[in-house]
Amino acid sequence: MKTLVLGGNGKTGRKVAERLQSHNADIRIGSRSASPAFDWEDTSTWNAALEGVDQVYVSYQPDLAAPGATARIGSFTKAAADAGVTKLVLLSGRGEEEAQECEQIVMASDLDWTIVRASFFNQNFSESFLVDAVAAGYVMLPVGGMREPFIDTDDIADVAVAALTDGKHSRKVYEVTGPRLMTFGEAVQEIAKATDRDIVYQEITPEEYVAVLKKYHVPADIISLLKYLFTEVLDGRNEYLSGGVEEALGRKPTDFSEFVRKTALTGVWSQPA
Secondary structure (H helix, E strand, C coil): CEEEEECCCCCCHHHHHHHHHHCCCEEEEECCCCCCCCECCEHHHHHHHHCCCCEEEECCCCCCCCCCHHHHHHHHHHHHHHCCCCEEEEEEECCCHHHHHHHHHHHCCCCEEEEEEECCEHHHHCCCCCHHHHHHCEEEECCCCCEECCECHHHHHHHHHHHHHCHHHCCEEEEECCCCCEEHHHHHHHHHHHHCCCCEEEECCHHHHHHHHHHCCCCHHHHHHHHHHHHHHCCCCCCCCCEHHHHHHCCCCCCHHHHHHHHHCCCCCCCCC
16 A cells, blocks of 8 residues: 655654654655645646555645635545545544535545544644744733643554554544643643743733734734634634544553653753853
């Protein structure tokens, strides 16, 4: 089986690719820098990337809630079927109506499928848009007492690889979360304790958050996506635990404290000089 890993250099795709390679699997990385290249916004790159591929790990950039994602997932699913692909493993998001529309597109196709529906990534604090704020010691977000069951991308990758290597996961939806609910303020304080630093968490209004992002020249489409995430998706609708990791893998998901302990050792949260 040849597997195309879309977003193969990203937070989950990189780990999916590494795990498949450790199993001596035949893989192809799907990214704009790969050869052949794959670009979600350039459909002319899709056929070459799909040639000879049996299954695909689908991680959509920047997010399935982004404008145009539903149409592209529909077009990609058809292109994959036309190219002879037999299975898609789709990384989806909890509480996003657009993501669930994408899930339905994949599930309604003639292809085999597995859905991995994930909560907010632990690694957003260490590899993504929050890492600089944490390192600077001051995190401002438009969310207060809402609790989220943060999920580790290692767990997401393990579930995805299981789905790509074992047919028993076919046509299943795994909603994956961490093992406990935490506020963003509590998460930041766990990082502060592990790094022996003072890191402030402040709740701000959505308008103030947008102003901060504009100040740092964040692209408008990313600002819109982040505002949607924090004001709508993270409005309490996902304030519950799901057992997808244990259902798929037969083990408990990684606790946020374990993620923090390991990540603190890397120095990524060290205060800037």
